[in-house]
Amino acid sequence: MSAPSPSASAHAPAPEPRIPEAIHRRRWWILTVLMFSLLIVVLDNSILNVAVKTIASPAPTGIGATQSELEWAINSYTLVFAGLLFTAGLLGDRIGRKKVLLFGILVFGIGSALAAMSASPGELITWRALMGFGAAFVMPATLAVLMNVFERDEQPKAIGIWAGSVGLGIAIGPITGGLLLEHFWWGSIFLVNVPVVILALVAMAILVPDSRDPKPGKVDPVGVALSIVGLVLLVYGIIRGGELADFTDTTVLLPIVGGLLVLAGFVWHEKRSSHPAIDITYFRKPAFSAAVAAIALVFFALMGVTFFSAFYLQSVRGYSALQSGLLIVPLAAAQMIFAPRARLVVDRFGARAVCTVGMLLVAAGLASFALFDAGTPVWVLCLVFFVQGTGMAHIMPPVTVAVMQALPREKAGSGSAINNTFRQVGGALGIAVLGSVLSAVYRGDIEGHLGAVPAGARAVAGESIEATLGVAEKLGPVAGKPLVAAAHDAFISAMHVTALGSAAVALIGALVVGLYLPGRTRAATGEPEDQAPQPAEEPVGR
Template sequence: MHRRRWAILGVLMLSLLIVVLDNSILNVAIKTISTPAPTGLGATQSELEWAINAYTLVFAGLLFTAGLIGDRLGRKKVLLGGLVIFGAGSALAAESGSPAQLIAFRALMALGAAFVMPATLAVLMNVFEREEQPKAIGIWAGGVGLAIAIGPITGGLLLDHFWWGSVFLINVPIVIIALALMVWLVPDSRDPRPGRVDPLGVVLSVVGLVLLVYGIIKGGELADFTNGTVLATIAAGVVVLAAFVIFEKRSDHPSLDVSYFKNKVFSAAMSAIALVFFALMGVTFFSVFYTQSVRGYSPLESGLLMLPLAAAQMIFAPRARLVVDRFGNKATTTAGLLVIAATLASFAAFEADTPIWILEVIFFLMGAGMAHIMTPTSVVIMQALPREKAGSASALSNTFRQVGGALGIAVLGSVLSTAYRNGIEGKLGLLPPGLRGTAGESIEATLGVAAKLGPRGQALVGPANDSFLHAMHVTALWGTGVALVGAVVVAVFLPGKAPASEKGKEEPELVAAVE
């Protein structure tokens, strides 16, 4: 047992905090980044989706490999290296001169983050004895909840006082503090029998996902999913991902053990995690434009409006185990997904003057629903596999969470983009032909063109809001459909309430599930 283990836990949480914080900070900043220069970068909706997804896809694609490299080279070295890369990427992202640069530097940040996240948990397991591990993992997981809660508020505060790049630059001093503390406090450790790295598997999975997501986003940008380029890119993504699955099946050291998915319970729990993040990431994407563009709230006010969602997760996540004990995994998860579906459906009734307290109630219910999905599915995933596979099960659920979120932003963002373009196109006849294409890309693009035209542009504001609300309603209903599919999957495949005689056997497995 390491005598400075609690101080080490604090350093690990600081490292984890910035990695998670960064994505939740960006959610509040996307409207500012889409505003034309000099305020923002004038990013189109598809470029915004890429700014989020470049991070998510690289992060998800490298999690397994990063964990194995940490086991092989030493976790402290990998943690330090990951933080340096993340800090450098953050500084470069803050100074981006174009959306393309921002996307590239976000991918660099994700490369660093992928090495930080698995190493923090591995170091934690190494410095705490078995009896203290559940408590330490609980505190570690609480750090993730805290980052989700404070991210939008921190982002809002920074954007109220500084330029958009400050949401990335804030990472740099935190990284420097974390590096100094880590060099001083954290002991190095490695796995005496590390697994083998699977570079071809990593390349196939990342290339396949990027092609698939690129095709979906391009379809939304063109408002045409029958376009030859769109169909060819999506098909290529599917083919590469199929090749990835075949290669992993035959490999003697796969980065993704496909045999896990023969277990129906495991597959259902993984599907639930992916689907809930698919729906929720898509909603977060459009809700920022609703609160800031349509309702006129500042980035800070918009961040504060997200608080009920984070608060509900922090209140209910630790208590969800009690609900599972009483009603079982199947009932708890199915109810959670039905709550998510109902809250998403309610967005289809939102108008420009809907009382804002209704949005707050919906965000709170959404957070409560999410808490009652994540805890039982994590428990099911950990229990479905042998004990020694806990690390890869944890990495796998994290990967599915990230990929589900990336596809949610791509698919629901494309639905939003297509519905908005179709709604606004007929209202842009007053504009010069050269401006029509730009103005139809997103509500921010339309409002940006309207602002440049001065009094003449005012006539565009009403139609822009109406088109966005219609697009939001359509997107919310798509999200509802996805959540309902998830509810059916878990209702059919997840196990019901465990018999009382098995309750005692469950306890040891649950500690790693908090992740």
């Protein structure tokens, strides 16, 4: 093979710098602000996980929310969040990610203040939906801005740090929630977001540059409408199925089937549109499809377990909200330690091997719950949470890089929206499906122990462990003691079944990434990117 001629080398086009120097110099400060914004959203959800027992308590301690209302306090957020993620990402690409980010943070802060003042479960559910509306504009924008202020070779490192901030939120949230619940009323877990939102708004206004797609093309209103309707119907049906613990009910099947049909119509429309909201051909890339599938599967497995682990730690083990939060610290610590370094392991062994092992670690951690009982040593709990966090830390950064680097830089908002939409739909499925499994098994086990309960209260007593324990308390310490023991046994039995189901889903995820993710990272191969140069970001502090 002949060497390239000097003239050919001389005329080879030099790569254009994609990022203005002023923005490049402050990229790590920008990442810090983006992590801060993401932290607000993650922290709020992790706080709520340890507060469910308090909110379920009668006034004045809580607002007397039932298990169904608690699920809707979580799921109203998820429903709005998942339904609008894709549209929010498109808006960021079109009108500017900084504008969308500032708007989302502001709405999230207003929703937090209103949620703190809720006087009933219905009000809490409503304001949580408003918080989900704001968060839908925050999540895609943070990752899209990140992709636009870092060059391609630094993106894996930046995404690893970004993912590690999720671990920080998981750690800070339960501890903060526990401290607040010990000293203040339950609404303080939402009110604490307000000063953080104010700081984030100021920092973003000063540091974060704006960016958008330089050639957004025509608006695709049909595609946008189909995506919103399809996702909302699908997620609602999933949530409703979990609420009823019955996926054959008409009110469950109709929205799920309707949502799938609308989403199929969305795909059909996008394939034929001259100006699609998203290029469906990206899903033909095995690595891209495997990455989004892995995101959905790992959050399916983990979100369901996160929901029931709060009841296991507080209702069965008797730990306080603060103690429960401290027990989750090993999971968060593992993410913070390993997520920023995951790129180094991927460079050496390849994304396929790293993500497969990560999925297997998550599956092992989930399966371990099937061995837990009312007396499992605390150090075993901490070890299992650490293993789960380690697995997560070696899954999320590589698959996020795979999704984001598969799309052109100017479509970063859309790519981030795809990443987060699959995560949210997977998480909603996990809570609904695994929650319904937990509920069904628990009801089946506890029904035979409700003989001493008055006939009018039996249906309520069988709904959940919290409901059973509430009835047992009313029966008195002597008559209620056997019912408490039966409730603990029934919940642990249901948890075992649910944990094995979660582990099975994680194993499916391991199979998907083992078959379809690339064996080696391509970040350092020097291959040309099939994307248009990014226009200069709007200067800040002119």
